[in-house]
Amino acid sequence: MKARVYVMPKAGVLDPQGKAIGHALEGLGFAGVGEVRAGKVIELDLAETDPAKAKALAEEMARRLLANTVIESFRVEVA
Amino acid sequence: MKVVVVVFPGTNRERDMAIALERATGRKPVMLFHRETALPQGTDLVVLPGGFSYGDYLRCGAMAAQSPIMREVAAFAARGGHVLGVCNGFQILCEAGLLPGALLRNASLRFLSMDCHMRVERAGTPYTAHWQQGAVFRAPMAHGDGNWFGDDQTLARLKAENLVAFRYCEPDGRTTQAANRNGARDNIAGILSPNLRVLGLMPHPEDYVDPLMGGTDGLPMFTSLVESLASA
Numbered sequence: 001m002k003a004r005v006y007v008m009p010k011a012g013v014l015d016p017q018g019k020a021i022g023h024a025l026e027g028l029g030f031a032g033v034g035e036v037r038a039g040k041v042i043e044l045d046l047a048e049t050d051p052a053k054a055k056a057l058a059e060e061m062a063r064r065l066l067a068n069t070v071i072e073s074f075r076v077e078v079a
Numbered sequence: 080m081k082v083v084v085v086v087f088p089g090t091n092r093e094r095d096m097a098i099a100l101e102r103a104t105g106r107k108p109v110m111l112f113h114r115e116t117a118l119p120q121g122t123d124l125v126v127l128p129g130g131f132s133y134g135d136y137l138r139c140g141a142m143a144a145q146s147p148i149m150r151e152v153a154a155f156a157a158r159g160g161h162v163l164g165v166c167n168g169f170q171i172l173c174e175a176g177l178l179p180g181a182l183l184r185n186a187s188l189r190f191l192s193m194d195c196h197m198r199v200e201r202a203g204t205p206y207t208a209h210w211q212q213g214a215v216f217r218a219p220m221a222h223g224d225g226n227w228f229g230d231d232q233t234l235a236r237l238k239a240e241n242l243v244a245f246r247y248c249e250p251d252g253r254t255t256q257a258a259n260r261n262g263a264r265d266n267i268a269g270i271l272s273p274n275l276r277v278l279g280l281m282p283h284p285e286d287y288v289d290p291l292m293g294g295t296d297g298l299p300m301f302t303s304l305v306e307s308l309a310s311a
Contacts, residue, residue, distance in 0.1 A: 013228060014262065016188045065145065068138055068174065070181040071228055 001046050003058035004077045007067045008039035042066050054078045080308045082108035082124045085152065087143045092129035092166065092283065099285035100126065103301030113146040123308045124161045125152050127168030129221070129283060139182060139224045140170030149175055161205060161308065162277045166222055169269070169279030178270055178279045179237065180229030186262025190223040195260065195282055197245040197268050198252050204275045205307035207244060209299035215252045216296040218282035220260075225281040227263040227270070234264060245269035245280055 009015040015037050022036035044061070048054040058076045067074040082100050084093050093110060100108045108126070109119055118125065133142035143149065149171070156162050156177055164172040172178045185191055194217050202212040210216070229237065237243055246266040248254045254266045261281070269280025284297025 012230075014183060014186060014226070016184050016186050016226075016262075020188050065141065066137070068141070068181055070173075070179075070230070071183060 001049060001051065001054045002079050003044040003046055003054055004079070005042040005044065005058055005062050005066050006039060006075045006077070007042065007062070007072050008074070009037060010071055010073050013071050039072070051078050080104050080106070080123050080305060081119065081121050082106070082126060083111050083118055083122050084108045084126045084128055085111050085113060085148055086128075087113045087130070087132035087146060087171075089132045089134055090128055090130035090167070092285070095283070096126055096128040096165065096285045099288040099297065099301050102288055103298070103305050111148065113143065113148050116147050116151065118148075118151050118155055122155065122160070124163065124304060125155060127152075127162070127164040127171050128285075129166030129168060132167055132171065135224075138174065140167060140172075140174040143167075143171045144174035153177060156272070156277050159274060159276060161304070163206065163304075164277075164279040165283055165285065166220075166225075166281055169281055170224065172277065172279040177277055178272060179233045180227055180270070182224050182281070183226040183228050183262075184224050185222070185226050185260070187260070190221075191225065191260050192219075192221045193260075194218065195220045195268075196248050196250050196258065197280075197282060198248040198254065200243045200246055201241055201271060201275075204244065204271060204278070204303075206271075206278045206300050206303055208303040208307060210303075213252065215248060215250065216284075216299070217250075217287065217294060218284045218297055219286045220282040222261070222281055225261040225263065227267045227281070229264060237267075237270060238265075240273060242271045242273065242275075243267055243269075244271050244278055245282075
């Protein structure tokens with residue numbers, strides 16, 4: 001089954017990339033854009049067929065490697 | 080004194096590090112590839128040099144922190160071994176959990192390649208014994224992700240336990256915001272482990288160890304190491 005791991009900078013952690021994207025959007029004339037945060041999505045193709053187990057596995061992977069929980073938070077979706 | 084310099088794919092500052100170490104110790108360090116699973120017998124110091132290990136994939140240092148030799152380096156540190164991480168080496172030490180916090184993208188989003196000044200915040204350690212407390216020295220920096228971050232609790236603990244080794248400062252020693260070019264929390268340039276034997280810092284003291292390089296500002300770190308490790 002497929003698992004998607006969403007990794008985002010934690011609230012309160014400076015996200016200069018998101019800030020720069022926000023400035024660029026403003027420069028393009030998009031009005032009303034508040035805070036912009038940039039993260040990443042990691043897609044995993046897992047042999048596991050049980051959704052709960054696949055989710056737990058992907059979460060373990062996120063904790064051990066895919067996210068650095070000092071600065072990032074993560075969320076897993078399975079399908 | 081037996082020094083091991085660990086080389087990962089993408090490491091590119093191991094040679095300048097080797098020059099500085101050889102100059103201070105009189106012996107060539109052992110270059111050890113990341114696939115090795117053991118440190119040489121009698122290793123006194125492990126150095127993780129600068130570079131862009133694994134192309135900075137995922138996060139700077141994240142891949143290197145998982146490589147086979149890092150399990151050995153962690154065990155070596157746990158036994159009280161000395162480990163120095165410079166630039167990418169500092170990032171790897173944080174990713175491996177040997178030092179607290181993480182290195183974020185520079186606040187300016189720019190790659191910074193220039194000299195900086197640092198103030199010695201903790202003299203009397205194996206790495207800083209040859210400096211006076213509060214001494215200011217110059218070192219080149221070359222990084223895109225040197226913005227040290229730790230949460231409030233981590234920062235408070237580092238300060239309470241006096242584990243901040245170096246802070247970015249002006250040439251006169253003032254720790255201003257302008258001197259803190261990468262945006263690191265509290266101007267932190269380098270931190271120590273509680274036993275003072277693991278040090279990570281972003282700038283490159285190894286690049287100022289000979290007048291021909293433009294200065295010898297970084298030499299005290301290496302002479303300090305030789306002295307403390309020779310007497311250990």
